[in-house]
Amino acid sequence: MSATQTGPAGRMQIARGLTSLRERRGLTQTQVAALAGVSTTTVSRYEAWQDRARIRWATVKALADACDATSQERDALVAVAKSQADGWWVGNNAVPEWLDPLVSFEQHAAYEHVFANTVIPGLLQTREYALAIHQAREVRSPNESIERMVDARIQRQGILMRDPALHLWVVLDEAVLRRTVGNAEIMNRQLRHLHEAAESPNIDIQILPFDAGAHAAGAGHFVILGRDDEREPLNSMAVVYIEMRRRGVYLDDADDVGAYKLTFDYLRSQAADATTSSQLIAEVRQELPS
Numbered sequence: 001m002s003a004t005q006t007g008p009a010g011r012m013q014i015a016r017g018l019t020s021l022r023e024r025r026g027l028t029q030t031q032v033a034a035l036a037g038v039s040t041t042t043v044s045r046y047e048a049w050q051d052r053a054r055i056r057w058a059t060v061k062a063l064a065d066a067c068d069a070t071s072q073e074r075d076a077l078v079a080v081a082k083s084q085a086d087g088w089w090v091g092n093n094a095v096p097e098w099l100d101p102l103v104s105f106e107q108h109a110a111y112e113h114v115f116a117n118t119v120i121p122g123l124l125q126t127r128e129y130a131l132a133i134h135q136a137r138e139v140r141s142p143n144e145s146i147e148r149m150v151d152a153r154i155q156r157q158g159i160l161m162r163d164p165a166l167h168l169w170v171v172l173d174e175a176v177l178r179r180t181v182g183n184a185e186i187m188n189r190q191l192r193h194l195h196e197a198a199e200s201p202n203i204d205i206q207i208l209p210f211d212a213g214a215h216a217a218g219a220g221h222f223v224i225l226g227r228d229d230e231r232e233p234l235n236s237m238a239v240v241y242i243e244m245r246r247r248g249v250y251l252d253d254a255d256d257v258g259a260y261k262l263t264f265d266y267l268r269s270q271a272a273d274a275t276t277s278s279q280l281i282a283e284v285r286q287e288l289p290s
Contacts, residue, residue: 010080010252012237014060016104017077019047021067035066057081101250102223105239106159109225112166113264115217117173119181120190122153123160124170124197124205129190130154132182165202171267174209177284184288191285198278206271207280216266224260 022032022043029043036043038059046055046063060081064074080101106112114121119133130153134146159166180187198205208215226238240251240260251257272280 010250011055012108013080013101013104013250014055014077015047017073017080018043018060018063018067021064021069021073022047025067027067032063032066036062038062055081102225102241102248103156105225105237105241106156106166108227108237109166110164110227111225112168113224113261114168114170114222115173115264115267116170116176116221117217118176118221119179120172120176120194121170121223123157123168124194124203125153126186126190126193127154128186129181132186136181160200160202167202167204169204169206169268171206171208171264171271174207174280177207177281180288188285188288191281191288195278195281195285198274198281204274205277205281206268206274207277208267208271209280212270215270216263222260222263224257224264226257 022029027035029047030040033040033043036059042059043063046059057078061074061078064077069077112123114123119125120129122130125133127150130150131146134141134149134153138146138149160168177191181190194205197203221243223241223243224238225241226236228236238252238257238261240257242249242251251260271277
């Protein structure tokens, strides 16, 4: 079948992608409709992500082609349109930054909950820490490519300064603090930045200490992005992002999202409180060689 019941997060990504493609080419919805052989109403509906009608991947493909999308851009949107409740994949290196689903969701979300057990999350990284992370992961990539990746990550952090502010709640495994990334000086400055970020009213940071033992997040790093709007239910949204090496999986099925929300609630209860967490960050920083 060419029509799928794409979840709200997937519909939002399709809408943002098609709108961006059309605006990049400088076309009206009526002009795109004529080029794609569909009605203007269809174009409007596909660009309005709150619409609950089924999405046809063939129509998404036609609209993307009408806007002169690259094959990577078109295929990324078609992949989302074909997705079912078990999640959808997007290759991070295959699409431009403006089509990155994570950027879309952060723009719309009211809150972002993160569990990290390997490195400090991107929204809280210093530039030199981010550079060290990318240099370690992208060992065969040219420096120019790595610099662009780091630039994109740092630009994402602007979401924390918007009005109204995104509420970021992070639970960090203690191992993240004790893994030296780059060198001791880089790590020292990163921990100082982390400590200062925790003082922001829209940022909560908790540390899951080693002595907490086994915990609820056996699967590792994940991000929950959401927005709850009782006055406008169609504006509500929740999605789970699980980062892989070259791509990420997005889950927006209600049962999947609910399971990860419950996991995060357990992690918050197992982690140290905000005050104790800040003290632990300071202690680890003092242990680093000066």
